[in-house]
Amino acid sequence: MLTVVKATLLKYNEIVFIEVKNGEQLKYDDIIVAETRHGKFLHKVLQENINVTEENIVEPDGRFIRLATDEDFENDALNDRDAEAALQFCRDAVKDEKLGMHLITSKYSLDKEKLIFFFTADERVDFRSLVRILAQEFKTRIELRQVGLREKARYLGGVGPCGYSHCCSTYLGSFEPVSIQMAKNQDLSLTPVKISGACGRLMCCLSYENDHYESARKRLPDVGEFIYTPKGKVEVIGLNILELQIRTKNKDNYIYEFSLDELEANEV
Known part of the structure; x- marks a missing residue:
C-alpha cells in the first residue's frame, strides 16, 4: 500500500503526486515542503491522503518532507x-x-x-x-x-475572454486534447481568434461540456434533414443544442420551433 497526496507546485499550478510516509495526515490547502526530481519546493495539497493498492502503484513524483513553516x-x-x-x-x-x-x-x-x-x-x-x-x-x-505554448500561458497567467483568470493558471492541472470538432459540436464560430486562448491554441474550455454536446447531437436531427412534426413535414434549418430546440420551416417557408421533447412525444 502506498499513500500519496495530490498537490500543485505553489504559484505555478503544476500537478504532482507526493508520497506520504509514517502515517502523516495532510489536509486540503496544506502547504508542504516536498522533494521532486527538480528539487525541494513548496506545494499546496489539492486532495488528501489517497491509499493506492499494490496493483495500481506507479512511481510518485516526489516525497513529503514536512509542513511548511514561516521560515520556508x-x-x-x-x-x-x-x-x-x-x-x-x-x-x-x-x-x-x-x-x-x-x-x-x-x-x-x-x-x-x-x-x-x-x-x-x-x-x-x-x-x-x-x-x-x-x-x-x-x-x-x-x-x-x-x-510548450500552453505551459507558457500557465506560467505567465492572465485573463481570458470570459473575464476570469486562465484555467491553466488557477485550477487546470493537466492539459487534455482539444479538437476543432469540439467547437463544431457547439456551433461556435471557427474564426481562430474567437476559439483560441492566450497560448494561441484552442481554448481548453471547449472540452468542458463536449460530452453533453455530443450526446445532444446524437438525439437531434441534422440541419437540412426533413422530419415529421405536429405541423407536418418540415426541414430543419437550425439547432439550439444547449436548449435542445429545433428550428424548422415548411414548404411555404413558415418558421416553427420545437423542443426535442415535443418531437419525441410526436413520435409515440
Whole structure:
C-alpha cells in the first residue's frame, strides 16, 4: 500500500503526486515542503491522503518532507526575488549567445541548490555554453526546461475572454486534447481568434461540456434533414443544442420551433 497526496507546485499550478510516509495526515490547502526530481519546493495539497493498492502503484513524483513553516515562506519569497534578478541576467546571456529561445520565468528550489529557467523555442537549442555561464555566475545547479505554448500561458497567467483568470493558471492541472470538432459540436464560430486562448491554441474550455454536446447531437436531427412534426413535414434549418430546440420551416417557408421533447412525444 502506498499513500500519496495530490498537490500543485505553489504559484505555478503544476500537478504532482507526493508520497506520504509514517502515517502523516495532510489536509486540503496544506502547504508542504516536498522533494521532486527538480528539487525541494513548496506545494499546496489539492486532495488528501489517497491509499493506492499494490496493483495500481506507479512511481510518485516526489516525497513529503514536512509542513511548511514561516521560515520556508520567507525563504521562498526571498528566492523569488533572487530568481527574478537571475532571469534578467539569463536574458542578457541569451542575447549575447544569440540563442533562439524565449525565457518565460525562473524559479529557485527552496534550498537554492537548483535554479530552473523555463523557456520556449521553435527549434532545438544547444544551450551548453549558456549553462556554463549561468553555473559560474550563480554557483548552483542549473536546469533549463523547455515548455510548450500552453505551459507558457500557465506560467505567465492572465485573463481570458470570459473575464476570469486562465484555467491553466488557477485550477487546470493537466492539459487534455482539444479538437476543432469540439467547437463544431457547439456551433461556435471557427474564426481562430474567437476559439483560441492566450497560448494561441484552442481554448481548453471547449472540452468542458463536449460530452453533453455530443450526446445532444446524437438525439437531434441534422440541419437540412426533413422530419415529421405536429405541423407536418418540415426541414430543419437550425439547432439550439444547449436548449435542445429545433428550428424548422415548411414548404411555404413558415418558421416553427420545437423542443426535442415535443418531437419525441410526436413520435409515440
